[in-house]
Amino acid sequence: MSSYVFVLDDGGEIPVVIESRRGTRNITLRPKTTGEFEIRMSKPFMVPESQAIKFLESKRKWVNSIFARTPKKCVVCDGDEIEFLGRRVRLLRNPNSRSNSLILNDDGTWTLTVGGGVDMFERRVRDVIKAELLKSIKEIIKSTPREFWPARIALRDTSTRWGSCSSTGTMSFSWRLAFAPYEVMRYVVMHELAHKKHMDHSPAFWRQVSELYGFGVERAKRWLNQNGASLHKYF
Numbered sequence: 001m002s003s004y005v006f007v008l009d010d011g012g013e014i015p016v017v018i019e020s021r022r023g024t025r026n027i028t029l030r031p032k033t034t035g036e037f038e039i040r041m042s043k044p045f046m047v048p049e050s051q052a053i054k055f056l057e058s059k060r061k062w063v064n065s066i067f068a069r070t071p072k073k074c075v076v077c078d079g080d081e082i083e084f085l086g087r088r089v090r091l092l093r094n095p096n097s098r099s100n101s102l103i104l105n106d107d108g109t110w111t112l113t114v115g116g117g118v119d120m121f122e123r124r125v126r127d128v129i130k131a132e133l134l135k136s137i138k139e140i141i142k143s144t145p146r147e148f149w150p151a152r153i154a155l156r157d158t159s160t161r162w163g164s165c166s167s168t169g170t171m172s173f174s175w176r177l178a179f180a181p182y183e184v185m186r187y188v189v190m191h192e193l194a195h196k197k198h199m200d201h202s203p204a205f206w207r208q209v210s211e212l213y214g215f216g217v218e219r220a221k222r223w224l225n226q227n228g229a230s231l232h233k234y235f
């Protein structure tokens with residue numbers, strides 16, 4: 001592991017992780033733009049790290065262009081306001097509290113107070129968001145006939161799929177759906193539930209989705225296609 005940081009032309013700092021590998025002849029370079037931003041590199045054992053860095057610098061223009069077209073990460077801080085599950089939520093930190101509280105204010109906004117130190121702030125906020133999303137997903141599932149219910153539900157941080165349904169009965173959802181409009185998140189849930197009856201994307205499958213979701217499937221799909229990347233802007 002290395003502690004090298006690549007500074008983008010706009011001043012952004014991206015950690016670089018360099019791995020030495022046996023049996024490889026080349027230096028490889030992979031910018032990671034989902035989850036935590038990172039540049040992942042691998043090099044043969046015999047090649048010194050400085051040479052890998054030189055290689056990275058020689059690709060500076062390309063690396064910059066990759067991160068430039070990815071929405072910037074917002075780091076959430078005490079006092080920030082963010083939106084999840086269709087709620088505007090002000091984030092507060094109470095170092096004296098051990099538990100978290102999410103409270104609906106008189107004006108329709110919400111306040112999320114999390115306990116603990118500054119270093120744990122983002123992590124705790126993320127945990128609350130995940131827990132709230134899971135609650136919402138379960139409520140949505142309970143509104144459907146029992147035959148559609150999955151054996152298990154899991155939240156993941158996938159970049160390419162919003163939901164999936166395994167043959168063992170586990171349904172997985174991207175926790176970043178919490179940042180989508182509620183109706184879009186509900187569509188993804190219904191989509192996966194419909195796969196319990198149809199493992200394909202046949203016309204019969206889509207009829208099942210519409211039956212579960214109601215009117216507006218196309219609109220929800222379009223929203224995801226156009227705005228999906230923006231769901232990765234936090235954390």
Ligand SMILES: [Zn+2]
Nearest residue numbers: 191195200201
């Ligand atoms: Zn599907």
